[in-house]
Amino acid sequence: MTYRIETAPDEARSDQVVSGLVAFNQRESELIRRRFEEPHLRPVPLVAYALTAGGELLGGGAARAVPLWQWVEIDELWVQDAARGQGIGAALLASLEAQARALGCRWSKLNTWDFQAPGFYKRQGYVTYATEEDYPPGHVNHLMRKTLG
Template identity: 40%
Template sequence: MTGPADSIDPVDHRALEITDDPRPEDLTALKDALRDSTPTRADDGYRTLAIFVHDDGLVGGIAGYTHFSWLFVQQLWVDGSRRGTGLGSALLRAAEDEARRRECRGVWLDTYSFQARPFYEAHGYEVFGEIADYPPGHAKYFLKKAL
């Protein structure tokens, strides 16, 4: 018995290029093609956001972007010598303040069970998703906070 999928021409698997070292131009072309095929929304407004603290080198920073009226935090890092000083909290508050200036409704991010979930929860973030056993023996959490 055959189904609808059986009537589709099979892909020539010899044409598939599997790589762990993709060409930057291919990644750019893929990103551009996806963006160009997605309907435009009124609040598209993608903007990078980054805040750094230097003292004889980088000692802390937060980076992400605002898009569709939300801030996504991609990285937050504080040097071990500065942890517990309030620097991480200051970076997070500054990013949230800038997100408000950009008229964002909220912030979202992801972290692992061996990273900073308690830190974010102490700042009012709540878990809205989890991937258990990623990596094995741990979990990946998705958190958000309304602004």
């Protein structure tokens, strides 16, 4: 067999590569096949907001659950600087986890940089399963997960 490598972008070829990979994955795994069928096609969005009595936003979080795979991915969690250290972040995270459990999720995952909150997530029961050094340059990205039980 002879072949050549091309590096110019080609949308039709890219679509063929994706189609070939998806077909292979679906052939090899029943769960992957089911993941790309309705009603499992789109993750279930989850949100939690912390508000003052007057309705001011103190913080919030967002996640995406894939109940078929029993996983939730925490995408965002933020608390205003002045409101930190009062348990709001822990309450927001617990709310997202509870919503995921109600959907049948058994595990949670997230990533956080060294300057964000790896210590906070560790206190909430998350463990680092991998790190990406120098991502972005000068920082460490912590990939973390938790068994929701």
